Amino acid sequence: MPHYRYRALDRHGEAFDGRMEATSDAEVAARLQEQGHLPLTTRRVDGGAGRGDWRGLFQRPRLQGAAQAQFTRQLGTLLSAGQPLDRALTTLLEVPDDERSRRVIADIRDAVRGGAPLSQALERHDGLFSRLYVNMVRAGESGGSLNETLHRLADHLEHGEVLKGRIVNALVYPVILLLVVGGALLFLLGYVVPQFAQMYESLDVTLPWFSRAVLEVGLWVRQWWIVPVTVPAMGLLWIERKRHNPDFRLAFDGWLLKRPMIGALVARLETARLARTLGTLLRNGVPLLAGLGIARNVLGNRALSSDLVEASEAVRNGAGLSTSLARNGRFPRLAVQMIQVGEESGTLDGMLLRTADVFEQESARTIDRMLSALVPVITLVLASVVGVVIFAVLVPLYDLTNAIG
Secondary structure (H helix, E strand, O other), X not given: OOEEEEEEEOOOXXXXXXXXXXXXXXXXXXXXXXXXXXXXXXXXXXXXXXXXXXXXXXXXXOOOOHXXXXXXXHHHHHHHOOOOHHHHHHHHOOXXXXXXXXXXXXXXXXXXXXXXXXXXXXXOOEOOEOHHHHHHHHHHHHHOOHHHHHHHHHHHHHHHHHHHHXXXXXXXXXXXXXXXXXXXXXXXHHHHHHHHHHHHHHHOOXXXXXXXXXXXHHHHHHHOOHHHHHHHHXXXXXXXXXXXXXHHHHHHHHHHHOXXXXXXXXXXXXXXXXXXXXXXXXXXXXXXXXXXXXXXXXXXXXXXXXXXXXXXXXXXXXXXXXXXXOOOOOOOHHHHHHXXXXXXXOOHHHHXXXXXXXXXXXXXXXXXXHHHHHHHHHHHHHHHHHHHHHHHHHHHHHHHHHHHO
């Protein structure tokens, strides 16, 4: 979902800036007005929170990821122990190590002391606390079970962090391997191989065709080394830019789901994220239609998100959730069947959470298997390329030595 930077006036007429995740400028203005503010300007900022400003690369994140889950868990624990909300927030002021996080907590505490509910105090920091987070807290306040809600929310955030960490850890070693061996290959072709090319040229040696080909590649790399360095970077930049084009992203995500292995993995990961989010919302008392509207914002795949929008409309018209999700055939059949069982038994929230557990476990096993196969394959391919280069360079030298001997 796009992020917008806005400027508004608060109840006292003081101007302030902020960032909000919303679907349009009109939604930004409407939500600011609901909070009692007067919107002045809104501007879309592509790339999500924190990416529009290069200085964000050098600033520590504010209560994001694991830190946000820890804050939520600790706040729920203090409330369960009977602490008043403002006192619990005051206690948590000493927990973060960075000043930015402490300022966020202090601002939330001051808003609560001023009479605002916690959900409204959190909503002032749009882009930091998601709509899922704010709406769950609001539902917990309405139901008088804020501490239980915070514990469920912490469970949800921790599950997400564990899954994200598993994926990142699985990709670290292959990426490092590609960079190190790719750099070594570039050095070999651009520096070492041309030395041999000059030597063979001075000796007027007749070379085999594969040796000539490798030496020509080495001479090209020495002269145009900037090309193999910049082309991948330009390709990544182009993909990053196109990623923010809705039509391109929708087409690409739909194409990705049809790819063998990777498509099934993406569908499982997204289904697990959707099921855990929606199950957590339903268990916390959020109505199904409202939960679907929130849950679609957590999906990274635009094709599945589009399917969920269509499913929401079908549910609004009286259809069952499982039937609606099965229409386009992109959600896994097992997930649809489990949701159908939950609907028929009246335990949809529990079955959604069970579905999330099943698909997270399946995704973890698939990632482990892919990693187990990926690393040897990458190692074998890169070692073969390096071996071919060395073989092509040294064979003429070996033949020349034998001829002299």
